[in-house]
Amino acid sequence: MSKEKETHLCYKDVNSDESLVLARKDALEWIFKVKAHHRFNALTIVLAVNYFDRFFASFKFQKDNPWMGQLAAVACLSLAAKVEETQVPLLLDLQVEESKYVFDSKTIQRMELLVLSTLKWRMNPVTPISFFDHITRRLGLRTHLHWEFLHSCEHLLLILIADSKFMLYIPSILAAATMLYVIKEIEPCHYLEYRKQLLRVLKT
Structure with missing residues (x-):
């Protein structure tokens, strides 16, 4: 963090x-x-x-x-x-x-x-994308939907960062919100379960 x-x-x-x-x-x-x-x-x-x-x-x-x-x-x-x-x-x-x-x-x-x-030559910052694959692995989303899920997260993220209001959020928060939204769209039946797991991952 x-x-x-x-x-x-x-x-x-x-x-x-x-x-x-x-x-x-x-x-x-x-x-x-x-x-x-x-x-x-x-x-x-x-x-x-x-x-x-x-x-x-x-x-x-x-x-x-x-x-x-x-x-x-x-x-x-x-x-x-x-x-x-x-x-x-x-x-x-x-x-x-x-x-x-x-x-x-x-x-x-x-x-x-x-x-x-x-920028003091700091050109490899932590970004929301830094969290996507890591969290996906931790949540066990290694199914046929994995790449579709990551692509959907990236697509939504690009929409969000275009809005200056989202500049206020640190990458991990933006990543979590993005992933939760996409999970709800792709696997609504498991949304609550994945939300609990995601919050647990972010705390570790």
């Missing part, structure tokens, strides 16, 4: 500022469009959003520079792809899907360095 809090900041200031919420919304909408275009996996996007949110909360954005959020989004997605993907698009190829601004490679690389230094 302490490890996940190391890379989970307090985001109340972001949610209290409408302009920051809007900037985040625009940035994440672009990130999700690029995900669909390049078929990035869920963890890449979760990492990109994690980097962006942590950078967003730590770095004082200049509201009169609307391109700043877009540049940060490009840099964070590029860094996440380098961490997780086996094939990483060129920086110019990454900027697809109706980008409001297009940045040259040197500008993006400078922003990548700024993100890295701001």
